[in-house]
Amino acid sequence: MKLFDVYNCYNINLVNGKGSKISDDKGNKYLDFYGGHGVISIGHSHPHYIFRIEHQLHCLGFYSNAVKNDMQEKLACKLGKISGYDDYNLFLCNSGAEANENALKVASFHTGKSKVIALKGSFHGRSSGALAITDNSKLSSEFNAKHEVVFVDMNDTTALEKELSNQDVAAVIIEGIQGVNGVVEPSVEFLKSAKSLCEKNNALLILDEIQSGYGRTGKFFAHQHADIKADIITTAKGMGNGFPLAGVLIHPKLEGKAGLLGTTFGGNHLACAAGIAVLETIEEEQLIANAEKIGAYLISKLEDNKAINTIRGKGLMIGIDLENMTVIRKQLLEDHGIFTGSSGNKTLRLLPPLSITKKEADQFIEAFQKITQIVEV
Numbered sequence: 001m002k003l004f005d006v007y008n009c010y011n012i013n014l015v016n017g018k019g020s021k022i023s024d025d026k027g028n029k030y031l032d033f034y035g036g037h038g039v040i041s042i043g044h045s046h047p048h049y050i051f052r053i054e055h056q057l058h059c060l061g062f063y064s065n066a067v068k069n070d071m072q073e074k075l076a077c078k079l080g081k082i083s084g085y086d087d088y089n090l091f092l093c094n095s096g097a098e099a100n101e102n103a104l105k106v107a108s109f110h111t112g113k114s115k116v117i118a119l120k121g122s123f124h125g126r127s128s129g130a131l132a133i134t135d136n137s138k139l140s141s142e143f144n145a146k147h148e149v150v151f152v153d154m155n156d157t158t159a160l161e162k163e164l165s166n167q168d169v170a171a172v173i174i175e176g177i178q179g180v181n182g183v184v185e186p187s188v189e190f191l192k193s194a195k196s197l198c199e200k201n202n203a204l205l206i207l208d209e210i211q212s213g214y215g216r217t218g219k220f221f222a223h224q225h226a227d228i229k230a231d232i233i234t235t236a237k238g239m240g241n242g243f244p245l246a247g248v249l250i251h252p253k254l255e256g257k258a259g260l261l262g263t264t265f266g267g268n269h270l271a272c273a274a275g276i277a278v279l280e281t282i283e284e285e286q287l288i289a290n291a292e293k294i295g296a297y298l299i300s301k302l303e304d305n306k307a308i309n310t311i312r313g314k315g316l317m318i319g320i321d322l323e324n325m326t327v328i329r330k331q332l333l334e335d336h337g338i339f340t341g342s343s344g345n346k347t348l349r350l351l352p353p354l355s356i357t358k359k360e361a362d363q364f365i366e367a368f369q370k371i372t373q374i375v376e377v
């Protein structure tokens with residue numbers, strides 16, 4: 001059997017990882033400024049992560065949600081404390097798209113409405129509902145194009161107010177920071193308006209923190225920079241540091257009842273062990289503060305580089321607009337062994353592990369400055 005050919009991937013077979021360093025089957029070493037798409041939060045093969053998962057495997061790897069699982073409560077309790085959403089309820093699932101799908105369903109169940117407002121440039125995943133609220137018709141099939149969705153411009157409060165005033169909207173969904181669209185932040189005023197307009201019009205505000213959450217921006221969730229609280233928050237990527245684990249944080253006014261949501265794998269014992277290890281390590285190693293500090297350092301060192309059109313972002317979610325982005329990205333990998341991400345063909349996207357060190361940041365800066373000087377000449 002061959003693989004279904006859907007990925008445009010590098011011909012590199014990675015076999016080892018430690019912290020922010022990875023290596024392939026030929027012994028080539030790399031610095032990871034991409035984190036496997038923002039997934040690696042506490043670093044590759046972290047000893048505490050290995051310890052927790054290994055220990056759990058010796059006890060019980062999996063049982064379904066047919067039985068009570070204390071580890072889910074432990075994870076929820078830790079996540080509530082560290083995120084500042086102590087009084088919310090947690091539904092555990094396996095991927096970002098699934099988290100958003102469930103968030104939309106909760107909003108629809110609660111309001112009895114079906115329409116959703118999303119933002120232009122959004123990316124929310126590839127399952128049916130998640131794709132319908134994603135602003136990219138190229139990814140959509142006829143099957144998922146049937147949902148009721150309206151897209152408004154980011155920061156256009158007037159358009160948002162107009163759409164909400166019809167009173168037929170279940171939810172407004174906003175990424176904490178748009179990643180696929182090039183690291184684009186909604187303004188504080190827009191987030192505050194979205195919150196109050198949702199309240200006024202009996203709609204729920206969902207914050208998709210799948211990429212921008214879990215400490216990446218220097219706060220646990222990116223929307224916390226705007227000092228607002230969402231009704232529902234979705235999280236995935238960094239939550240399991242590579243173990244498939246996602247969550248929906250749900251306001252206590254939105255009541256659960258048996259059968260409302262469900263999943264076979266979601267919140268299984270091994271996934272919880274991974275999730276608990278991640279939160280313990282984030283706390284123990286103060287990785288949120290590290291993300292803020294190293295992110296600010298990277299931006300301060302790069303912002304004067306003449307090859308950069310714009311640099312933006314928060315913490316370790318950074319977008320760098322470059323004329324020759326694809327060439328520079330290729331050179332970073334081929335000549336300096338540095339993995340980075342991209343958004344479109346103009347923005348270099350940095351999503352390194354939150355544990356990245358200043359020395360590793362300097363390695364990136366040095367390589368970037370060298371390449372851009374040569375490309376500029």
Ligand SMILES: Cc1ncc(COP(=O)(O)O)c(C=O)c1O
Binds near residue numbers: 125236
């Ligand atoms: C903001 C955002 N939402 C949702 C998703 C979908 O997550 P997953 O690929 O785990 O389904 C992604 C993935 O990149 C994302 O960046």
